[in-house]
Amino acid sequence: MPRLVIAGLEACYGSLKVLDGIDLDVASGDVIGLIGPSGSGKSTILRSLVGLTPPTAGSVEIDGDNVDYKDAASVARLRDRLAIVFQQYNLFQNMSVLQNVMIAPTKIKKRPSAEVEEEARALLAKVGLGDKLDRYPDELSGGQQQRVAIARALALRPEILLLDEVTAALDPELVSEVLDTIRVLAREGMTMLIVSHEMGFIREVSREVVFMDAGRIVERGPPSRIFDAPTEPRTRDFVSKILRH
């Protein structure tokens, strides 16, 4: 039974159509990898889903609830169930690590601070940053900041986690610490939509891989088929180029 049903989704930047009819179902426990060349629209799917780049056509349903992106209350209900982690981490620069993780649960979801703090400490320990609670984002490495961002997203207790090229801005030696964190989440059964250029990682954690080009889904299937035996020429072209690196 799918939790999230995306049908005919379209989105534009100005007059440029960046998503051109996306259909995608996400079931509980799914890990879906979105791959494709730069500008293919894979990041825009995530931004559109959470309403940062509101869709111009199509529908999004979550647990049978249709989302109206023109209605702030409807978008708020959706955002209550999703969390997104950004390429540039987007940590709040004015807050310590612990404050970054606690702010939304306490101030927006109005949960009791003591309970949230306990959970936040546990989450930060889980991503390996239990000793950095009082540090500020500009005192951390990119990999550490991204792990804080993941902890911050998890503190929202999302039903689905969206990961937008979370390792793309990192120095190569810092990539693995972030990927390890996501591996753990996948093992625990977290539902995730992952946009990434780390093909080996996508192949390893995804249950389904979706290949996109020019705002459309070209091909989808289990990782082994997409990477080893793609049927579409464009997919074959992309995969062969990527694997040569």
Added chain:
Amino acid sequence: MLDYTFQYGQIWPHLPRLLGGAVLSLELALLSFFGGLMLGTVGASILTFGGSAARKAVSAYVTFFTNTPQLVQIYFLYFALPDMGIILSSFTAVLLGMTLNAGAYLTEIQRAGFESRRQSEMEAAEVLGFSRGQQIRYVILPHVARVLFPPLSNQFILMTLGTSMAAVFGVEELTGQALNINSTTFRSLEIFSVTALIYIAITLMASALLAVAGSVLFRARMRIL
């Protein structure tokens, strides 16, 4: 306030006088701006390249004029200089005061512009074998002009608004004419609202012209609004 009826009809016949005043306002602004620009270029050059005594004198000038009101500076020129045997007409006192004031602000602005010369650009020019004169001609001046154009334009707009204080000394620029017309018609709100609109119109036009000139001449990016 509620039972006040606006009667713009009574002041339309005076519109030509207001517009004539607006022309004088612009003249005052242009004269004091370009006078101030020259003072400022000299001042900024001294601050950047001059000896220590000259630099101290220029910073004293800038500090004094930017920390005292233009109105009181003009009061001093107009009322106090006669005690020292120098008698200025009100227009001359206003123009002199505004120019000296502008010179101080424009020294500050231009000094900051001179300082923004990028060392790397200079080094690149040197490596390419430019002479000192060529460096100034092809690298420094275009860069400084581009950096300076927006703040100078902004200062010009502020100065255009500042010319209204000439009215205090009986100069018949826009605000002065408004006060004159007010004393004969007593339609105060009508006159001063129309006066305000004329100031908005002339500064908007000036901003637009400057923005176009800046983008054409110096590729400077400017906001009109």
Added chain:
Amino acid sequence: MWERLVEEAPSFFSYYNVIFLLKAALATVALSAIGCLLGVLFGTLLALLRLTSAAVVAPFRWLGILYTEIFRRIPFLVTLMLVFFAVQLSGNDLPMFGVAAVSVTLIASAFLAEIVRAGFESVHRNQWDAAAAMNFGMLDTVRYVILPQAWRIILPPAFGFFVLFIKDTALASQIGVIELTFAGKVLNNKGFSAVLVFGTILVAYFSVSWPLSRLGKHLEFRLASSRHRRS
């Protein structure tokens, strides 16, 4: 001339005149301070209004933008006259200090709205994105995320505007507010030499404005050098 100055100085700097000048200086600073404090408040509201996107508030948003654009293009003296005559015609007996304070507030709100807006815009777009994705409303985003980062960008120019306006309030003398410039005119009319009177008034403005300018420069330097640090 010097003999006259030396001769007049003792009677000019009499106890009563010095108190009179000090009170006038206080009025000058108070006028600018009150206007700018209210200006920060209204300017922030105008900047917030500009951030809204809801269709319901669109007319107010446009009015706000119109307001900021208009009042930055009217000379202080003209605003002063408009407020003065509006108050007079409405039969309100607002004291002249109030008229001047309202005028400063009107103009300060427009200029500070732009300063606050520039401060908001200096905070990276991705901070807004992150807050929006976590369900922060506009006000929560500004309160918890944007203002704590933007205030260091906003404070120096806002303070600079306050110091600038100390000088512009000299024009309030024209409607009879007893501030420094008006005090100078009064003393000049009493027959004291203009050199002595306006020289003293210039020095008085300088002694108020210069330390504040220095403080502003210091503030700018301190805040700029710790740009991304916590508050």
